[in-house]
Amino acid sequence: MTHVFDLFNLDGKVALVTGGGKGLGYFAAEGMVEAGADVAICGRNIHGKLDEAVEKLRKSGRNCIKIKCDITNEKEVKEMVQIMKDHYGKCDILVNNAGIGEMSPSKNYSLDRWKKVMNTNLTGTFLCCREVGKIMIKQKSGNIINFSSENGQVGFSTGFTAYATSKIGIIGLTRSLAVEWGKYNIRVNAILPGNMQEGMMEFLQDKDGPMYKMIGPPLLNLTPIKRFGTRDDIKGAIVFLASKASDYISGAKLVIDGAFTINAGL
Numbered sequence: 001m002t003h004v005f006d007l008f009n010l011d012g013k014v015a016l017v018t019g020g021g022k023g024l025g026y027f028a029a030e031g032m033v034e035a036g037a038d039v040a041i042c043g044r045n046i047h048g049k050l051d052e053a054v055e056k057l058r059k060s061g062r063n064c065i066k067i068k069c070d071i072t073n074e075k076e077v078k079e080m081v082q083i084m085k086d087h088y089g090k091c092d093i094l095v096n097n098a099g100i101g102e103m104s105p106s107k108n109y110s111l112d113r114w115k116k117v118m119n120t121n122l123t124g125t126f127l128c129c130r131e132v133g134k135i136m137i138k139q140k141s142g143n144i145i146n147f148s149s150e151n152g153q154v155g156f157s158t159g160f161t162a163y164a165t166s167k168i169g170i171i172g173l174t175r176s177l178a179v180e181w182g183k184y185n186i187r188v189n190a191i192l193p194g195n196m197q198e199g200m201m202e203f204l205q206d207k208d209g210p211m212y213k214m215i216g217p218p219l220l221n222l223t224p225i226k227r228f229g230t231r232d233d234i235k236g237a238i239v240f241l242a243s244k245a246s247d248y249i250s251g252a253k254l255v256i257d258g259a260f261t262i263n264a265g266l
C-alpha cells in the first residue's frame with residue numbers, strides 16, 4: 001500500500017507542457033515541478049515569456065527546458081519530441097494546454113479564423129498526442145492531459161462557436177485515445193476549466209476594468225462556488241491527473257468550474 005502523499009509524488013517523472021510559458025500552462029508546469037517532475041515547456045516564441053517561465057521553474061532545482069514549437073506545425077512537433085528524447089530520454093506526462101480563444105458572432109466568422117482555431121486547439125493537440133504517443137507506446141506507459149473547456153459543455157451567446165467546437169472535439173480525442181492506448185498503459189484525460197482568473201481570462205482580476213464590469217458579475221452570479229478559478233485550482237487538478245493518485249482514471253472529464261456548467265440558474 002502506498003502512503004497518500006506518495007500517490008501525488010512526481011519524482012523521476014518527465015513532463016511536457018505545451019504553451020507552458022504563461023497562463024494556465026505555466027501553473028500546470030509549476031505544480032508538476034513542485035511535485036518533483038522535470039518539465040519542458042514549449043511556445044511559438046523561444047524568448048520572452050518562455051525564458052522567464054523556465055528560469056522560475058528551475059528555481060525548484062528540477063531539470064527544466066524550453067522548446068520552440070508551434071503545435072500547428074507537424075515538423076516542429078516532431079522536432080520537439082526529438083528534443084525530449086535527446087534531453088530526457090523519455091516523456092511520462094504530456095499536458096496539451098496550448099490553445100487560443102477567438103470570439104466573434106458566427107454569421108461573420110471567417111473560414112480562416114475557423115481554421116486557425118481548429119488547427120491550434122484540435123489538430124495541434126492531436127499532433128502532440130500522436131508524436132509523444134509514439135514514445136509512450138514504446139515505454140508502455142504514459143499519461144496525457146488535454147485542455148478542454150467549460151465551452152465544451154455549454155453554449156455562450158457571445159460567439160464562441162469555433163472555440164466550443166474545438167473543445168468538444170478534445171473530449172472525443174481524449175476518449176478515443178484512452179480506449180485505443182489503454183493497452184499500452186497510457187492514460188488520457190481531459191480537464192475542463194471554467195472561468196479562471198488567469199491566462200486568457202485574467203481580466204477577471206481587475207474589478208474596475210471594462211471586461212470585468214461587462215461579464216464578471218453575471219458569470220459569478222451563475223457560479224455556485226462564489227469565486228473565479230485560480231492558479232491553485234489548476235495546479236491541484238493537474239498534479240492529481242499526472243500522478244499515481246488517479247492511476248485508474250482514464251477517458252475522464254475533470255470539470256474545474258465551481259459547478260458553473262451544471263447550474264440550471266434557478
Ligand SMILES: NC(=O)c1ccc[n+]([C@@H]2O[C@H](COP(=O)([O-])OP(=O)(O)OC[C@H]3O[C@@H](n4cnc5c(N)ncnc54)[C@H](OP(=O)(O)O)[C@@H]3O)[C@@H](O)[C@H]2O)c1
Nearest residue numbers: 019023024043044070071098099147149193196199200201
Ligand atoms: N483561462 C481560462 O479561463 C480558460 C478556461 C477554459 C479553458 N482554458 C484553456 O486553457 C488553455 C490555456 O489557456 P490560457 O488561459 O492559459 O491562455 P493564454 O494565457 O492565452 O496562453 C496560451 C498559451 O498557449 C500557447 N500557444 C498558443 N498557440 C500556440 C501554438 N500554435 N503553438 C504553441 N503554443 C501555442 C501560448 O504561447 P505562445 O504565444 O508563446 O505560442 C500560451 O503560452 C487553453 O487551451 C484554453 O483554451 C482556459
